[in-house]
Structure formats: C-alpha cells, structure tokens
Amino acid sequence: MSPHVHTINFAKRLLMGPGPSEVDPRVYRAMIQPVVGHMDPAFLEILGQLQQMLRDTFRTVNTVTLPIPGTGSAGMEAALINFIEPGDEAAVVVGGVFASRMCEVLDRCGAKITRIDHAWGTAPDPEQVRKAVAGKKLKLLGIVHSETSTGVCTPLEPLSKIAREAGALMVVDTVSSLGGIALETDAWGLDVVYSGTQKCLACPPGLAPITLSQRALDVLRNRKTPVQSWYLDLSMVEKYWGPERSYHHTPPVNMIFAFHEALRLLLEEGLDLAQARHRRAHLALVAGIEAMGLRMFVNDPAARAATVNTICIPDGVDDAKVRGHLMQCYAIEIAGGLAQLKGKIWRVGLMGLTASPSNVLLLLSALDGALAEAGHKFPRGAGAVAAEKVFAAS
Numbered sequence: 001m002s003p004h005v006h007t008i009n010f011a012k013r014l015l016m017g018p019g020p021s022e023v024d025p026r027v028y029r030a031m032i033q034p035v036v037g038h039m040d041p042a043f044l045e046i047l048g049q050l051q052q053m054l055r056d057t058f059r060t061v062n063t064v065t066l067p068i069p070g071t072g073s074a075g076m077e078a079a080l081i082n083f084i085e086p087g088d089e090a091a092v093v094v095g096g097v098f099a100s101r102m103c104e105v106l107d108r109c110g111a112k113i114t115r116i117d118h119a120w121g122t123a124p125d126p127e128q129v130r131k132a133v134a135g136k137k138l139k140l141l142g143i144v145h146s147e148t149s150t151g152v153c154t155p156l157e158p159l160s161k162i163a164r165e166a167g168a169l170m171v172v173d174t175v176s177s178l179g180g181i182a183l184e185t186d187a188w189g190l191d192v193v194y195s196g197t198q199k200c201l202a203c204p205p206g207l208a209p210i211t212l213s214q215r216a217l218d219v220l221r222n223r224k225t226p227v228q229s230w231y232l233d234l235s236m237v238e239k240y241w242g243p244e245r246s247y248h249h250t251p252p253v254n255m256i257f258a259f260h261e262a263l264r265l266l267l268e269e270g271l272d273l274a275q276a277r278h279r280r281a282h283l284a285l286v287a288g289i290e291a292m293g294l295r296m297f298v299n300d301p302a303a304r305a306a307t308v309n310t311i312c313i314p315d316g317v318d319d320a321k322v323r324g325h326l327m328q329c330y331a332i333e334i335a336g337g338l339a340q341l342k343g344k345i346w347r348v349g350l351m352g353l354t355a356s357p358s359n360v361l362l363l364l365s366a367l368d369g370a371l372a373e374a375g376h377k378f379p380r381g382a383g384a385v386a387a388e389k390v391f392a393a394s
C-alpha cells in the first residue's frame with residue numbers, strides 16, 4: 001500500500017460554520033450499528049418511525065415525507081425536477097447563492113424562469129413578488145427560507161399565499177432552517193419542502209428530507225413526460241417508503257440509523273424549545289458581535305436567520321488570518337462569504353447542537369484574540385460580557 005495512505009484521525013473541531021454542525025455521540029453510536037438489509041422487517045419499522053418523526057419536524061401530515069439519499073442539493077433537485085416539464089413556467093425569489101442554484105436547476109429542466117431578484121441581505125418584498133408573477137401561468141414558485149449565503153430568513157406565509165393565487169406550487173428550501181427556525185408546512189400551505197441532515201438536524205451530511213403536499217403529488221402524477229432523473233423520480237422512490245415497500249435503490253442504511261437518532265434527540269428536546277435555544281444563541285451572538293464594534297451584514301434584526309449569522313469583516317482585517325487563528329488556536333471552524341460576499345463577511349452557524357451558550361461564549365472569546373491580533377480596535381472582553389447578559393436574562 002502507498003505510504004501516503006494512513007488511518008483517518010482528525011483532531012476534533014468545533015463546527016461553527018454554516019454546516020455541517022456538531023453531532024451528538026448518540027447519533028454516532030446509531031451509525032455504527034451493523035448494516036441490515038433494506039427489507040428487514042426491523043429496518044422497515046425504523047423507516048416508519050423516521051417518517052413520522054420527520055412529519056412532526058416539518059409539521060405536516062403529508063404521507064409522502066421521506067429522506068432522499070444525497071445532500072441538500074439532492075433535495076433541491078428532487079423538489080424541482082419532479083414538478084417541471086420542458087416549457088413550464090417557474091418563478092424563483094432570489095436573494096443569494098442558493099436561490100440562484102434553484103434557477104440553475106430549473107434551467108436544466110427547460111423551465112421558463114421568472115427570476116425575482118432582491119438585494120442580498122434584505123428580505124424580499126411580497127408586493128414585488130406579487131407583481132412579478134401577475135398574469136403568469138406558473139407551475140411553481142421557489143424560495144429559500146434561510147438563505148445560507150446571506151443570513152436572511154424570509155417569512156413564508158405571504159409568499160405561499162401569492163403562490164396559491166397564481167395556481168403555483170410553493171417550493172421551499174429549508175436546508176439551513178428546518179429544526180432551528182419555526183416552519184409550518186401544512187398551516188402555511190407549503191407544497192414541497194426539502195432540507196439537509198447536517199445543519200439544524202444535527203446529523204452528518206448524507207440525506208435530504210423532503211415532504212410533498214397532495215397538490216404536489218397531483219402535479220407529479222399528471223406529468224406528461226418522465227422525470228429527467230431516474231434516481232430522483234419521487235413517483236418511484238415513494239413506493240419504497242409507502243405500503244408497497246417495493247425496491248427502487250438500496251437506502252443508505254447507516255445514515256438512516258443516524259437520522260432516526262438525530263430526530264429522536266430533536267423531538268425529545270421539543271421543536272419549540274430547540275427553536276428557542278437557536279434564537280437565544282443568535283441574540284447572544286449578535287449582542288457580543290456588536291459590543292466588539294462589529295456589524296451584522298443583515299441590517300434589519302427581523303430579517304436575520306437565527307441559524308446562519310453573517311458578520312461584516314471590518315476594514316483592514318484579513319479574513320483568512322482571522323479564520324486561521326480560530327482554527328489553529330481553538331479548532332473552531334467558521335466560514336467566509338460566498339460569491340459577491342467573499343472577503344466581506346464571516347458566516348457563523350448556530351445550528352443543531354452548535355447553538356449553545358458555551359459555544360457562543362467560546363467563539364466570542366476566540367474572536368476577541370483573533371481580532372486584536374488582526375489590528376481591530378475594540379473594548380477587549382466586551383463581546384462575551386454582552387452575550388452572557390443575554391443568556392442570563394433569558
């Protein structure tokens with residue numbers, strides 16, 4: 001064997017980027033259960049339990065609620081390609097990288113796209129969306145709930161109403177929100193909602209949960225052409241997850257074990273409490289960041305996602321050096337900006353297990369040293385003090 005091949009042995013990092021986030025030892029233990037066959041009755045029972053926990057997490061009674069093998073992008077592909085046929089019209093509200101990706105996927109399906117761009121770092125104006133879709137025969141309206149490239153969380157209900165009025169399916173990306181920010185699939189009339197396991201759901205990357213309303217199923221079942229991807233064709237995938245249990249592909253058994261345990265952990269805590277924990281961690285981080293003389297990228301506090309926190313890099317401070325300091329001295333991972341925000345912002349994920357007081361306080365203390373070394377002038381120690389006050393008050 002080549003001398004370059006060695007045992008994988010990473011030192012533990014604290015994952016405070018925009019995903020993946022921290023994973024509980026219970027989830028790792030579930031992952032190392034022996035592999036079982038995908039038709040094993042004991043495994044089928046696990047599938048049923050997982051589906052029900054997923055429905056509870058999405059807040060839906062949708063029968064077709066299942067995890068697709070693959071990361072959040074597989075969820076995005078499945079959520080779009082199953083409902084669009086060449087020549088169909090679709091609209092996407094775009095305020096960042098991930099909504100732009102929705103347009104790219106739709107373009108590859110031959111959709112006629114209405115792209116409704118709004119300024120990055122702000123929430124979209126529903127009136128602008130209403131005007132942009134007026135008179136169009138739309139098959140779907142796409143939106144990213146928490147835009148991970150900017151840290152903006154968009155209220156979904158007003159947009160869902162617009163989709164309904166336009167006769168379109170409402171397709172929502174909740175990759176960086178599901179579990180961490182309130183979401184009501186049924187009550188808000190959302191038709192197709194997908195996510196990824198590695199963020200607020202506190203599981204390794206590898207599955208993309210998705211849920212489909214009856215309206216979405218009707219569109220899927222009335223297609224005139226086959227879905228362009230055999231693997232992601234939900235009309236076939238659902239037959240393994242439904243009462244037929246007919247084989248389509250071999251499910252990633254150990255990822256399903258892991259996800260089952262991650263959902264159990266989330267629901268043991270309770271969705272509402274978990275979301276309140278995310279919100280407290282976010283508010284404490286913001287208080288700390290502002291006390292250190294830094295500015296949040298999203299100006300309007302109401303438009304900020306609790307899960308992905310975007311911080312403007314102060315003038316003269318070297319992005320890579322600060323992130324390098326955090327990793328070398330504290331083994332903390334945060335991320336830089338994407339696309340037009342590269343070198344301009346840091347992205348701090350407070351998702352799943354990562355969203356805890358101790359992690360927020362550790363990051364602020366670590367940033368204190370990193371920023372001082374980078375020449376930023378600020379009252380040293382003020383960040384952690386401000387964050388502690390928020391935690392103490394809540």
Ligand SMILES: Cc1ncc(COP(=O)(O)O)c(C=O)c1O
Binds near residue numbers: 176
């Ligand atoms: C909002 C959003 N959508 C889609 C994706 C793609 O997910 P993945 O990288 O797991 O394929 C991400 C990943 O960060 C995301 O944040």
